[in-house]
Amino acid sequence: MQPTVDNVKKAKRALSLAQDIVRDIEAGARVAGDRLPREEEMLARYEVARATLREALRFLELQGVIHLQLGRSGGPVVARPQTGDFANSLSLILHFMEADLRGLLELREAIAPDVAAYAAQRATTGDLSALADCLKELERNEAGSQFEELNRRFHDLLGWASGNPLFGLLTSSMHLLTREFSRSLGYSAQERAVQLRFLRRVLEAVRTGDAQAARQAMAKLVSGSASYLAGRSPELVSQKVKWGQI
Incomplete structure (x- = not known):
């Protein structure tokens, strides 16, 4: 089954957003253990759909750039990619x-x-x-x-x-x-x-x-x-x- 045009566009938007988040991590001199803004703040900042933001964050987690903490005080936390x-x-x-x-x-x-x-x-x-x-x-x-x-x-x-x-x-x-x-x-x-x-x-x-x-x-x-x-x-x-x- 071939991916639809809409799915390809969504994947590209998520990848582009992931790159923006990495640039902001660098610009803010954030280090491992620093928390990123909560989801609502990030949605407002990047003006993207919730699904796009979550896909971008999942991609960054797979790459070891962040890890997602669960729970009431959870959210994306900066990590350091490992070997x-x-x-x-x-x-x-x-x-x-x-x-x-x-x-x-x-x-x-x-x-x-x-x-x-x-x-x-x-x-x-x-x-x-x-x-x-x-x-x-x-x-x-x-x-x-x-x-x-x-x-x-x-x-x-x-x-x-x-x-x-x-x-x-x-x-x-x-x-x-x-x-x-x-x-x-x-x-x-x-x-x-x-x-x-x-x-x-x-x-x-x-x-x-x-x-x-x-x-x-x-x-x-x-x-x-x-x-x-x-x-x-x-x-x-x-x-x-x-x-x-x-």
Whole structure:
């Protein structure tokens, strides 16, 4: 059933209104936790139908821009979109593109070495401390059930340590998208030891500001990891990304 012209127009009006609300949030320097005006005030301000306003607010809630509190004192409250919001939207697109785990692994191979190099140039004292603490936890859990999760956390921290939030966002989102895949496989004891060896090299290169060494160590780590996963479970890396698995 094709959408009617009126429905398309209503959707466009709701999207346009959502954009206006975002601009007003920015103009008013509103931060997470701030309440937006009540419904009657917003209807008067934007001169739209109630249904259009509610559709715009639902759209913004789905994007993580606001959340709607229920009850007598409820209403729209400003939120801060999280990595999970982006990853969820990305997974929907990848679902229809029929992207698979192999594609995500290749993307990681392409960007992870440069992310490590940028981190070597830009990591702060706080970044280095967080990375070192995470690596210590990894070493303590080398044989434990938290190894994969801590491993992902190290790479997430490295992405944000690059000084470019786009790298941090993309790295963390990829890990959310691949979490279910890796849970069903996991690393052998030998592969965990290999991962730790290269992570130590990466951290040392980042600590000393050696971008080239960080890039080389990370390139070997992610390439080896991808080969390990493809060799151990070729059917797994062929699995498609499914929306709703995050």
